[in-house]
Amino acid sequence: MNRLSRVSIAAFALAAGAALTGCVVAPVGPYYGEPVVTAPPPPQVEAVPVAPYPGWLWIGGYWTWQANRHVWVGGHWAAPRPGWRYVPHRWDPGPRGWREAPGRWERR
Template identity: 55%
Template sequence: MRTKLLLVALTAAAALSGCVVAPAGRPYYGGPVYSEPVMVAPPPPRVEYVGPPPVVGQVWIGGFWNWTGQRHDWVPGHWENPRPGYTWTPHRWERAGDGWRHAGGHWEEDRGRGERRDWR
């Protein structure tokens, strides 16, 4: 009886060892985008090591530096399902006078350009 119980426990542990719990809902894009210029330049982008997608066909949305109001925080990249007829335009920081402005990443409609961008 003890051996059978141990075998059941080990089988359950092995089955659950591959289980990954992830939050549901939309991916985190880093919160609000400040409309006012930020006087602190963003650090260089981090190197992200991207493995294969968890689901075939998903696209990688690269990470970016987001301004929290007091400092830049890194928002890691993530895999996302593609949107037919759209391409991903990545987050970027642009010089604005003496400061910097954050242009948030977004899905942009393909307007018959026929081009496909795979942002990594």
Template identity: 50%
Template sequence: MPLNQIFRGQPRAMPALLAAVAASLCLSACVVAPLPGPPPAQYQGYQGEPEVVAPVAPPAPYAEAITVAPAPGYIWIGGFWSWGGGRYAWNAGHWERPRPGYHWAPRSWAQGPHGWHQHGGRWER
């Protein structure tokens, strides 16, 4: 049904309706973004991987239930907190086959310049 038939006899209602539609279209174009602030600095970590720097300390680690190894000789690599998108996220632990001549250096967080720096998470000789 055309709008002129809906608002027949109510000439003042049409401009109000058009103003409401225009306002809703303008508001639908709003963007919700995180608060502005300096992004975390990126530093070169182990073997050229970027070292992650977070502005706040990570939460306490989860107490993970370690499942049965998929095969004899596998080792458990514990979970860790990762930083991205302005928040921490838990990455669950997993089983991995060890590399001969290497040991696992678990990920850790340490307070340093510009915030909390993530280190480790690699096989070392």
């Protein structure tokens, strides 16, 4: 094998290795909308800190379902999005349990 072939193979192996470094294998968790038998607890009271910039929107915390239990996710500030409004996270009761609907931005 000549020197050019060895350099080409080494360059290919290096490029393939670099491409695979961004791969992440994560376990499959619960999906939004799957029914949960246990109702979420009442929302926690949060102390809202001063906004980082004028006009920013406070997105309040919410309960989510992780590892078979409700887990509190604290609120945060978000930059305004002209022409959009924020629809808060919510839990909807149904015949088979509670369904989680994530918060989202939607056009006005």
